[in-house]
Amino acid sequence: MTSERLGSTVTADAAAGAPGAVTPGVADDGFEYICELDELVPNKIRRSAVGGREIGVVRTVAGVFAIGSSCPHQGGPMCDGAIKGTMEPSDRNEYVFAQEGEVVTCPWHGYEFELKTGASVGGAILGRIGVYQVDVRGTAVFCSSKRIRPQRRRAE
């Protein structure tokens, strides 16, 4: 059931509440049950305990994502953050808004992070937030406690 996707795109079936034979708890593959998909209020980060650590699970227009609860800057509580898009680098006096639903901001200083990779948008700071694999199984949302490691760039 797990895939290599970063975050999980909500399928039409799942969003419509298709019945799934899911038992809350820990699945054989180590993914833990979080909640039913329709319990996730759009753009509201749900605090969950997965593998003994606090993880925030959120459903946005871009999918369902799971993030670590601490900002790498000063430790701000990312589960209180806001879901947004971002202004992409552009020419002077030109504003390009993009990535709607793919960005979370720290509730303290407003640093932006990509929900898919945990990376700081635009490389504003060196650190990144934790991101975890989410899987929507039928109507249920599951999350892995294993942090997705950043992909290393291959040598050119």
Add this chain to the structure above:
Amino acid sequence: MTTQLATPAPVFGSETTYPIVDCDIHPMAPSTADFYPYLSSAWRQHFDERGIRTYARARDRYNHPADTQRLDAYPEDGGPAGSDPAMTIARHLDPFGISVALLLPQQPYGVTSWGDVDAASAFISATNDFFVEKWVGYDERYSLAVTVSPHDPAAAAAEIRRHADTPGVIAVQLLLMDRMLGDTWYDPIYEAACEAGLPIAMHQSGAEGCFTYSQGPAVGVPRSYGERHVVLTQVGAANVADMVVGGAFERFPELKVVMVEWGFSWLPSLSNRLDLFWQRDPSAALRIKKLPSEYIQKHFTFTTQPLDEVETQADRKALFSASGLSDMLLFSSDYPHYDTDDPRFVLQNKIPEELRAALCYQNAVGVFGPEILRAVA
């Protein structure tokens, strides 16, 4: 599966017993109507008819890119960030073991743009009474800087004397309008503060550069919130220089001034240049009799937030190495504002170990007196 907030570990671990004095916390009343019980019926009617403008502030001119408040500081049942004393304890004082929280109310800041002198005095008095009862009376860790405005120095002095013996009042929050702090206009206020044994706390009101009679950053109008935030330190630096050269500390040798949120990394340069100016041309500053840096070291303290985010150990060492600085810095978080400094992050990672006791409480006790530790067993 939903969990409660994880409880952070103590800032210094269990073996350390430093009390932490946080010299910049902003409480709010849920709404201006909450001040009404502390106004006379005539003033209630006045404000009911005309409204109360609590902002003449940066937000009128510069839109913040995100939010000026920490998103985790808004009460769940509504109201502005920082408007619930229990929540500030649960989210900030308890988790970090903060023993003293210096409260600097913001709602009076808007009066800096008011023309009505009497209305300004009446409103400010009501806010002081509100915060004494609802916050200082709520928990012994809460200590208040009572607010006064320079509209009418005699009225401000009377307000200071009214609270001189109020338990938990540890400072005077003086608002800044058109006159710089070295002006003798302020003398009645300084006199009352010295008489009451209260230091002056000077915090930016957000109104700087936002209306005709406000003091703004030097030269021109910044283009954005961020640019303004960076250059706002100029207002603080200019007023430090003006107080010294204007002779305020010759007239009031016991006067103490706490500069809150104005930065401090500019101070070594300012002190050095002031000394040089005075040595070369003492007749241009007839109101002072010593090196300007001596007045600064004796009379001023500076809060740490927002601490410059230097990246190397050498830069960090340089930030704190200026002569006399170790006796002049006070820890502050600026809770619940967006540019907050997290106590654990700053005290563990950024403040040199040899300065921690001084910045956590020793310097604060030196300025505010040992009675501020009333909540410490």
